[in-house]
């Protein structure tokens with residue numbers, strides 16, 4: 001494993017969603033045995049680190065983001081011994097491991113919450129309140145759950161408790177010192193086991209204004225920064241560079257940057273980029289705003305196209321409105337998957353050329369699209385259920401990966417597995433398997449493999465600076481490491497206009513997302529260029 005300091009500043013981090021990556025024991029649900037058996041896929045792909053979505057014991061009311069025990073592994077995924085083996089085996093292959101910690105809430109099956117329900121002093125560790133109205137049968141405030149419905153649920157003795165997400169996810173009271181001490185201990189538990197980083201779920205939400213009314217009461221309260229300052233001290237007390245990565249959804253870029261001050265988190269996901277439409281002006285504005293927001297605190301930017309919560313970008317880029325927002329999700333919006341796929345290839349080269357680190361969500365390297373026709377009775381996401389079925393939910397980006405073969409389960413489960421994959425895979429994924437794409441020079445998988453190989457060898461890529469190059473309208477062109485740009489420089493050009501454009505003067509085309517048209521760059525195509533001649 002590389003020991004380079006500040007490794008996260010230019011890392012390519014692959015998100016594994018354990019339920020859907022690979023199933024080792026044939027029960028139709030991905031597990032740690034499956035991940036260990038497929039680590040070589042990640043080595044061949046060329047990523048630097050893996051972020052694993054939650055693997056803890058959980059009733060799975062929110063696919064594991066409802067944690068019943070932060071210091072163990074759910075039996076459906078395996079054992080703590082297997083997790084330790086996975087960390088060791090990844091490290092042997094030079095891949096770092098980032099785990100997911102959920103500080104805002106736990107599962108209603110967590111022992112603290114069970115003790116709270118039994119009337120113990122643990123009630124103080126959550127937000128319990130009497131109801132309104134003469135009988136207390138109205139929720140304490142009008143606060144809405146992020147998943148839909150009220151954010152309050154009433155318990156047997158008549159009090160109500162707060163849950164910003166599902167009722168099975170009670171919110172912790174971070175004003176209580178026991179909650180703070182517990183999480184520092186949980187961080188140590190995993191850092192002691194060698195994990196290289198922590199992805200912090202819902203990082204802007206844990207601290208609450210006790211009025212608990214309106215979204216301001218839980219979004220980005222100033223007190224949240226104290227938590228991360230103390231977590232940073234914990235991370236810094238370990239050898240090696242252990243990194244804290246925030247899931248910070250905030251519209252205000254300055255407020256976002258506050259999380260990245262030198263004594264707080266190392267990096268945070270760039271959701272502005274993830275939400276940005278396929279449009280030259282919007283993308284350029286997003287890149288500029290991202291870099292200028294990060295500059296004052298000296299933090300490295302991140303570039304993200306997809307994750308387990310959002311519409312896969314092959315589908316998103318195939319739509320007339322190619323932006324993403326939770327509020328805008330609906331059933332039945334037409335998508336041209338062929339067009340989306342062409343754009344996704346170009347987006348990959350853009351993303352991997354920008355300064356900073358990049359995230360790859362499992363299956364994006366296979367060009368998977370959002371599965372939009374999952375039968376209603378098979379959908380599991382609480383966003384689908386709690387929205388009264390107006391939000392299609394997030395199951396469509398969580399369908400188990402296709403590895404090999406011509407029909408489901410496409411090698412996701414071992415041959416002869418008793419159970420089908422937990423969500424059905426489209427039969428059309430026979431062309432999207434790792435096996436079908438390996439060695440096919442035109443496949444998405446080989447594009448990612450080549451791009452990551454070049455990125456590793458090219459000193460100008462990853463962390464560093466960029467400068468925009470002159471380009472026609474609708475075309476984005478930039479060079480990396482500006483001072484070297486005139487010699488042996490590296491440039492990325494992306495054509496978002498309506499017609500082919502000439503490539504800028506260059507020495508060599510290192511990689512292109514699609515066929516070039518002589519010396520012209522076709523629409524929705526990106527190229528990586530060596531600038532010397």
Ligand code: NOJ
Nearest residue numbers: 062065102165201202309
């Ligand atoms: C963000 C996670 O990414 C999402 O999957 C989850 O539902 C919520 N936080 C609640 O934990």
Ligand code: CA
Nearest residue numbers: 023025029031
């Ligand atoms: Ca399994």
